[in-house]
Amino acid sequence: MAGRGVTIADVAARAGVAASTVSYVLSGKRSISPETADRVMAAVADLGYHPHAGARSLASRRAGVIAMMLPLREGMHLPVLMQFASGAVTEARRHDQDVLLMTADEGPAGLARVAASAIVDGLILMDVELADPRVDALRRLGLPSVLMGIPEDAEGLTCVDLDFTAAGRVCVDYLAQRGCGDVVLLGAPEAVYARRTSFALRVRDGFLGRGGPSAEAWACPEDPVSVQRTVKELLAAKPDLTGLAVHNEPAVGHVMHALADAGKRVGEDFHVVVIGPDEVAERTHPQLPSVLIPAEVMAETAVRHLTRKLDGVDVPDLTLIEPQLTLR
Incomplete structure (x- = not known):
């Protein structure tokens, strides 16, 4: 029917x-x-x-509007989300499109609502889960869409993302080159993993796959007290630890304070690398090397792909942006 x-x-x-x-x-x-x-x-x-x-x-x-579903929920860092939104709005205006912002908690019902009202020409989805319930809704609705993330079943979808698996590997290689034996990924809050969010799981897979038996991954909260407790427990559990990768933007500063309290000299006998925006890694003392999450580039690419689909132009099923490590 x-x-x-x-x-x-x-x-x-x-x-x-x-x-x-x-x-x-x-x-x-x-x-x-x-x-x-x-x-x-x-x-x-x-x-x-x-x-x-x-x-x-x-x-x-056309309606002249595209919808962007932002993940305004636990475990998502608002300043980074605003970079995604800024990139999407800027690129959309180049194509005479406006952007309607939605929240991820609207789920499949939200997608159906905007599709049924015909107020948008297409959709951009963020915070994609491996078994994302919105994917089936997208296929049923038939509205042009681009996902910033990669679900397990990506058949017939257009996906744009940073190569987060490679980003995890880049972090391990950086720590290994500095002589770190035991290494740990301090990742997203537990809620992000519980949702089986694609980008967080791919970073973890890349990190553990590259790091071998000496690598571990720990979920990390965001509030200062919980971060201090987590780092203290981590150092107690792994006394030989000399390298950390942090994939949790709000926690970075708190992690550095906790390491200083524990007597760790970052950049000397202990090494830290960040996956996140440049400004997060630059605000610490000492400044940290980082793998940039190119939020605006990803959003601009997603909008370009979507507008081309609206024009009937073929676009790649998968666009992965290669991670870049900045040394400081």
């Missing part, structure tokens, strides 16, 4: 509600219970309902 033949009555029947309720959910003109709204949005996604697709075709024009 998916496609242009689907009507609002079909959606209502699938959701078990009145057609007017479907209209209210899609328009937002009346308050509908979350449970009912979820049923309606699930029906919209299942049936591939596009109420204005015909009108848009007749008008031979």
Whole structure:
């Protein structure tokens, strides 16, 4: 039934509600219970309902808007997210597009809502999980999209990302070149791993795969007290530790304070490398080497791919940006 033949009555029947309720959910003109709204949005996604697709075709024009789903949730560093948003907005304006920001907690229902309302031409998704529930919704909805991240099943999708697996390997190689035997990745908060977020797991896989039996990965919280406790426990558990890779932007400064409190001389008998923005690594004393997360470049690339798809131009299924290590 998916496609242009689907009507609002079909959606209502699938959701078990009145057609007017479907209209209210899609328009937002009346308050509908979350449970009912979820049923309606699930029906919209299942049936591939596009109420204005015909009108848009007749008008031979686009909405001029792309949606970007930002992960404003636990474990995500807001300044970095704003770099992604800035890159997307800047590049979108070069293509006469505006950007509608959504939050990742809207999930498949949020995708169905914007697709059904026909207010956007395409979608950019961030914080992609390995088994991301939004992927099936994207395939059902048929709206042009680009993922900044790589799910396990990427068939038929367009994905753009930093090569995070290679980034993990780069960090191990840097530490090995400085004579570090035991090395540890202080990674994202546990909640990020629990969601099976693609980028965090790929960094961990690259780090552990390159580091051999002497490498470990620890989840790391973000607040100062918890970071201090984690570093203290880490040093107690691994007294021969001489190298750390930190993939957790808010924790970097706290990690450095904890190492100083423990008498570690970073850059001399202990080495630290960061995966994150340059400014995070530059604010520490001493300044740290880092593998840049090129947020704006990634966002710009995603927008360019999406606009080309809207124009009917083929784009690569997978675009991986090679990690670059900056020494300081």
